[in-house]
Amino acid sequence: MADEPLMTGNEFLRRYGGEPGFDLVKGRVVTLPMTGGRHGEVGGNVVAALRPVIKGNRLGRLGCNHVWIRTRTAPDSIRGADIVFVSYATLPADVPTPIGELTPPVDLVVEVLQTPDE
Numbered sequence: 001m002a003d004e005p006l007m008t009g010n011e012f013l014r015r016y017g018g019e020p021g022f023d024l025v026k027g028r029v030v031t032l033p034m035t036g037g038r039h040g041e042v043g044g045n046v047v048a049a050l051r052p053v054i055k056g057n058r059l060g061r062l063g064c065n066h067v068w069i070r071t072r073t074a075p076d077s078i079r080g081a082d083i084v085f086v087s088y089a090t091l092p093a094d095v096p097t098p099i100g101e102l103t104p105p106v107d108l109v110v111e112v113l114q115t116p117d118e
Contacts, residue, residue: 006026006027006028006075006076007024007027007028007029007076008027008076009024009070009073009076009077009078009101012024012029012076012078013068013078013100013101016029017068017100020066020080021033021034022080023077023078023079023080024076024077024078024079025077025079026072026075026076026077027075027076027077032080033114035112035114036114038114039082039112039114042112043064043082043083043110043112046082046083046110046112047062047064047083050062050083050085054085058088058093059085059087059088060085060086060087060088060089060090060091060107061085061086061088061091061097062083062084062085063081063083063084063085063086063097063102064082064083064084065082066080066081066082067080067081067083067084067102068080068100068101068102069081069084069101069102069103069106069109070101070102070103078101081106081109081110081111082110082111082112083108083109083110083112084102084106084108084109084110085106085107085108086102086106086107087107090105090106090107
């Protein structure tokens with residue numbers, strides 16, 4: 001495996017972009033475990049708390065459910081975030097949200113950690 005060439009972010013998105021459960025870390029594909037009920041509940045609670053503040057004050061966009069974020073280049077890393085916030089100062093309201101990965105800066109990333117027994 002060490003002799004395999006590193007995968008670029010674009011290659012990763014072409015191959016795995018429609019499939020949950022994979023991240024690209026320093027050019028290597030990493031398989032992620034399925035999340036459990038508590039993970040979903042915690043993530044949902046965070047979104048429920050943030051959404052009224054963000055939308056009510058027209059602060060920006062809130063995304064969830066493994067949002068692809070390019071966190072590094074050369075070698076590339078693309079991680080799936082549980083929850084992201086991108087302010088309108090970062091990505092103006094009149095600019096459409098990208099269909100593919102978000103490229104930093106993002107204003108907030110929330111990652112829900114789960115215990116091994118979940």
